Amino acid sequence: MFGRRTAPVEAPAAPKSSAVAKKPAPAAAKKPAPKPAQKPARSEAKSSQPPAPPRVATPSAKKPEAVEIGGRSDEYFQTKTTIFNALIDTIDLSQLAQLDTEAAAEEIRDIVNEIISIKNVQMSIAEQESLLQDICNDVLGYGPLEPLLARDDIADIMVNGSSRVFIEVGGKIQLTNVRFRDNSQLMNICQRIVSQVGRRVDEASPICDARLPDGSRVNVIAPPLSIDGAALTIRKFKKDKLRIQDLVNFGSITPEGAKVLEIVGHCRINTLISGGTGSGKTTLLNCLTGFIEHDERVVTCEDAAELQLQQPHVVRLETRPPNLEGQGEVTMRDLVKNCLRMRPERIIVGEVRGPEAFDLLQAMNTGHDGSMGTLHANSPREALQRIESMITMGGYNLPSKTIKEMIVGSIDVIVQAARLRDGSRRITHITEVLGTEGDTIITQDLFIYDMDGEDADGKIVGKHKSTGIARPAFWDRARYYGKEAELAAALDAASE
Ligand SMILES: Nc1ncnc2c1ncn2[C@@H]1O[C@H](COP(=O)(O)OP(=O)(O)OP(=O)(O)O)[C@@H](O)[C@H]1O
Ligand SMILES: [Mg+2]
Numbered sequence: 148m149f150g151r152r153t154a155p156v157e158a159p160a161a162p163k164s165s166a167v168a169k170k171p172a173p174a175a176a177k178k179p180a181p182k183p184a185q186k187p188a189r190s191e192a193k194s195s196q197p198p199a200p201p202r203v204a205t206p207s208a209k210k211p212e213a214v215e216i217g218g219r220s221d222e223y224f225q226t227k228t229t230i231f232n233a234l235i236d237t238i239d240l241s242q243l244a245q246l247d248t249e250a251a252a253e254e255i256r257d258i259v260n261e262i263i264s265i266k267n268v269q270m271s272i273a274e275q276e277s278l279l280q281d282i283c284n285d286v287l288g289y290g291p292l293e294p295l296l297a298r299d300d301i302a303d304i305m306v307n308g309s310s311r312v313f314i315e316v317g318g319k320i321q322l323t324n325v326r327f328r329d330n331s332q333l334m335n336i337c338q339r340i341v342s343q344v345g346r347r348v349d350e351a352s353p354i355c356d357a358r359l360p361d362g363s364r365v366n367v368i369a370p371p372l373s374i375d376g377a378a379l380t381i382r383k384f385k386k387d388k389l390r391i392q393d394l395v396n397f398g399s400i401t402p403e404g405a406k407v408l409e410i411v412g413h414c415r416i417n418t419l420i421s422g423g424t425g426s427g428k429t430t431l432l433n434c435l436t437g438f439i440e441h442d443e444r445v446v447t448c449e450d451a452a453e454l455q456l457q458q459p460h461v462v463r464l465e466t467r468p469p470n471l472e473g474q475g476e477v478t479m480r481d482l483v484k485n486c487l488r489m490r491p492e493r494i495i496v497g498e499v500r501g502p503e504a505f506d507l508l509q510a511m512n513t514g515h516d517g518s519m520g521t522l523h524a525n526s527p528r529e530a531l532q533r534i535e536s537m538i539t540m541g542g543y544n545l546p547s548k549t550i551k552e553m554i555v556g557s558i559d560v561i562v563q564a565a566r567l568r569d570g571s572r573r574i575t576h577i578t579e580v581l582g583t584e585g586d587t588i589i590t591q592d593l594f595i596y597d598m599d600g601e602d603a604d605g606k607i608v609g610k611h612k613s614t615g616i617a618r619p620a621f622w623d624r625a626r627y628y629g630k631e632a633e634l635a636a637a638l639d640a641a642s643e
Pocket of ligand 2: 428429430
């Protein structure tokens with residue numbers, strides 16, 4: 148079968164080798180090129196630095212200006228579409244799929260060069276090279292997403308249908324000039340991504356989580372659920388994970404606050420990391436795991452493995468969604484329960500969002516000290532409420548007072564992360580859970596971030612403050628690990 152341009156054109160390349168049969172001659176494809184979206188007005192803020200803010204557009208304002216990626220012009224997109232269509236009319240995609248990626252890329256290059264010369268397209272060597280690269284990406288890779296995936300400064304890629312691609316750089320969300328030919332190209336690329344992990348996304352099963360080979364976390368929600376074409380969200384996997392020192396350098400926390408976190412991580416204090424979406428919870432959890440001793444046996448449970456523990460004795464577990472027949476699901480709760488039979492010293496749960504909260508708390512107060520997890524909440528107090536409601540909704544028929552006592556007996560410290568409106572991430576609270584008084588859980592803040600306002604550039608101004616607590620409740624524990632002098636020094640320095 149020869150792929151026609153009206154049909155889905157991309158075929159994933161599979162390893163094997165044979166030559167690609169060509170049609171007799173590259174047919175000049177004459178269909179009108181899909182109308183390219185409007186040209187982005189100017190290139191700006193390419194660097195990873197938070198851009199000097201184009202002040203946030205009001206809803207009534209015009210379209211936000213798109214950040215140019217790769218500096219492609221409208222003419223370029225038109226030429227590419229013409230050549231791409233001619234290529235698709237020329238090659239046998241099923242045979243191309245037999246080749247390994249390199250051989251397939253070589254084959255595509257040969258044919259594209261031939262088409263360029265037959266059609267007498269005028270381009271510079273550099274343009275020709277980037278065209279070849281783009282076409283190879285379309286046929287073999289992730290198409291227009293490739294240049295975004297290649298950039299390490301991008302935290303998230305958000306595709307809202309074929310012509311709106313947003314990125315998050317330096318905490319700020321920006322529209323780009325990247326676009327897909329049409330919604331079917333976007334769907335093909337989504338399909339290609341999820342099929343690599345043995346999943347499928349289509350009208351019948353329109354929601355899918357997957358992972359790119361580099362570890363990036365992917366979510367796809369396809370039409371008809373997503374109305375304007377597939378919505379694809381990618382949390383880019385950072386090769387160089389941020390370390391606690393990076394967080395200090397960014398001003399997310401003070402050196403004293405970082406020291407307290409180090410002690411919390413080291414002294415096996417049960418910790419919850421709370422925060423909103425993209426506030427840096429997983430990053431913070433990863434930093435905290437850096438303080439775990441190398442001789443401890445750690446089991447991690449995640450929906451998509453993001454943590455990168457440096458210790459030698461780590462077992463990494465990942466949940467599994469149900470297959471197409473709705474079977475074979477392994478939930479977070481299954482994993483956490485199983486963990487307990489694996490003789491872990493610490494259990495780390497990537498994200499607590501359901502009934503596994505109960506099992507994690509049980510683990511925390513049955514000798515797995517130093518267990519940790521993250522959850523979505525906007526304040527330490529809300530985090531406690533969420534844990535309680537997760538347990539209640541998990542069907543445990545326990546009185547509220549018992550659940551609260553269980554929470555208090557398990558969780559020692561809550562670290563709150565936040566993404567502020569200027570895009571910066573801050574650790575806003577280090578809070579201890581002390582006990583219950585009647586029906587209320589008593590907490591005590593050790594560190595807080597106090598916001599003063601905004602400077603002329605729209606940057607949030609504020610400072611981290613110690614609340615003056617000289618002896619936190621985990622003092623004895625710090626002493627047990629020989630860290631009380633360091634803890635006292637950090638708290639002293641912070642309260643000055
Ligand atoms: N303190 C920080 N300063 C700057 N960037 C940060 C900071 N913490 C995290 N980031 C970046 O923010 C992005 C999101 O971080 P992370 O994955 O840790 O968030 P999250 O809260 O776990 O998100 P989600 O709710 O989607 O799981 C990542 O690209 C990460 O590198
Ligand atoms: Mg996370």
